[in-house]
Amino acid sequence: MIFLAAAVVAVPLFKRLGLGSVLGYLAAGSIIGPAGFGAVTDYQSILHFAEFGVVLLLFIIGLELNPGRLWSMRRPVFGLGGAQVVITGLILAAIGYVLGLGWPAALAIGWILSFSSTAFALQLLEEKEELSTLHGRLSFAILLFQDIAVIPLLAILPLLGGGEGQESGLSLFEVLRTVAVIALVIIVGRFFVRHYLRMAAQTRSSEVFNAATLLLVIGVALLMDSIGLSMALGSFLAGVLLADSEYRHELEADIEPFKGLLLGLFFIAVGMSVDYRLLLESPLQVAFLVLALVGVKFAVLFVLGRVVGLPAASARNMAFVLPQGGEFAFVLFEAAAGNQLMDHELERLLVVTVCLSMAVTPFLSLFNERLLRRILDNQEEKPYDEIPDEAPAVLIAGFGRFGQIVARVLRLQQIGFTVLERSAAQVEVARKFGSKIYYGDAGRLDLLESAGAARAKLLVLAIDETEAAVRIARLVRSHFPDLKIFARARNRSHTFDLMDAGVHLANRETLFSSLEVGRLTLMELGFSEKDARSTIERFREHDEMILKEQYRLREDEVRLINFSKQAARQLEDTFRADSTPDSGDMRT
16 A cells, blocks of 8 residues: 555656656655655565566567567677676776775676666656667667676676685586576477467456466566576566567556556665665765766767767767666675675665666656757757759658658659758768758758759658648748648648648548558458458548548537538448448458
8 A cells, every 4th residue: 555655646746747757656665665754664575576577577578579580689789788788897897996996896896887777777768658769779789688697797796706605606507407498488488388378368268368477477587587597588588489479469468567566666666775874974975976877887878879870869868768777786786795795885885876876867868858959959950961952853851751751762763852851860870871861951941942942843741740840831832832742741630730831732641551451451351352442442532521621610610520420420321321232242
């Protein structure tokens, strides 16, 4: 009750303030934990249990990656991820050595602190819908390598400590056992788990299938944990093996609620673990350690991002996502202390450092999003390219997924076109793939003139921002009345605004792809290709007619609603009449 009440109060408040749910969970943990009101004190056992939130998170991510796609990520995982861990670890180790640590302890602490928090970083990326972006994918690759690197680091710690805490190194038997367990998981996952899930599905009981899913994920995680491997890595492997399973979407839907609650519990437990007495006793020391950790990791991540070809904005975004310490630090610091690499006082100090680095990450991300992106990205947008008038037949404003397809079609037919794109990062990436594209804002009259708008035949308005698209359309209609405009529209409302601005064609971006899927769906259900095409074409014509009439009635809400209802009934009646026995069976 205490955990749920704290989460229900803190998380909505922090999200309303624009600080994100992660910081809300941390604050909730700090308030109810030993350093706050002391409502809950046993945070270590809670933290250990809540690690299953990370386990379920990695399983869901694994479901999104089939083995082929995972293999294609090997270079960023082992190249970029390996470079980040090694370089960050050595720099932090050097700082520790200068501060008086012996080199074995400095190396151990440096490499432990080089790991970032999988739970924090992925939650931030997921909340901002940036997992599929370039910096999001590379951030995930780095986190995946870190999960893998935990295992060899656990094996190296006894060697660095001189083997006094426990047996040094791994025996041949332990290595063979590890390889055998991983091979067992792969074989069972490929050949037997689908039959197991099919049996659970045949019961037609959602509770049984939920239980079977949780048993699978937790069983693999505990199996990996029993041989010293990362539970999260084991669950990720299980997810990858089921990525092309027919049960993938059902598995994801079943796991999602448990993942969300357990991740929230994990963040609350981290907030509870912060020892505020150290902040009062040694505020400057703690502040220096947090600043050094976050600063070094940010610098290394940013430089590596630029080295691998990321635009400056994407490299900066990646660096702001991964500057914190990771949840594996709690386990690794305990192992390091057990091997006499540090005393328990230093362990306490480092745990507080990691917790505070997690706590400041959402603030840093907010600082990047609210301030740096506006300042630096605006600087990057000045000056725009000088655009030569190459007398193009077509101007394309915007080079996202929509504009790129139009450009490829024109290039195929060797039709001259000029592309204007106002995102510096997008321009930089497009040029690497050989696209001829100019850095400029199509909303600037001088750039349109220099690009040849006065002599071009057509402007393809393919930008994503709805208001900016309408503004550009009005600018073009007033200064280049002979230039036709074909515009990308997000929805009906945006279509009406573009029609008001005088565009010649406003194409709703999802209309044709939706109609094509509808046609294929009808054919899959037994309709002939001819009848399926006829159905879709008649629907499209009817929809266009409705759109024009709705545009005419858009200021009269009552008439608009009545007309839309009447048109829907009319369409249904038409198709119902066509499907009567006299007209034949449409599915023959």
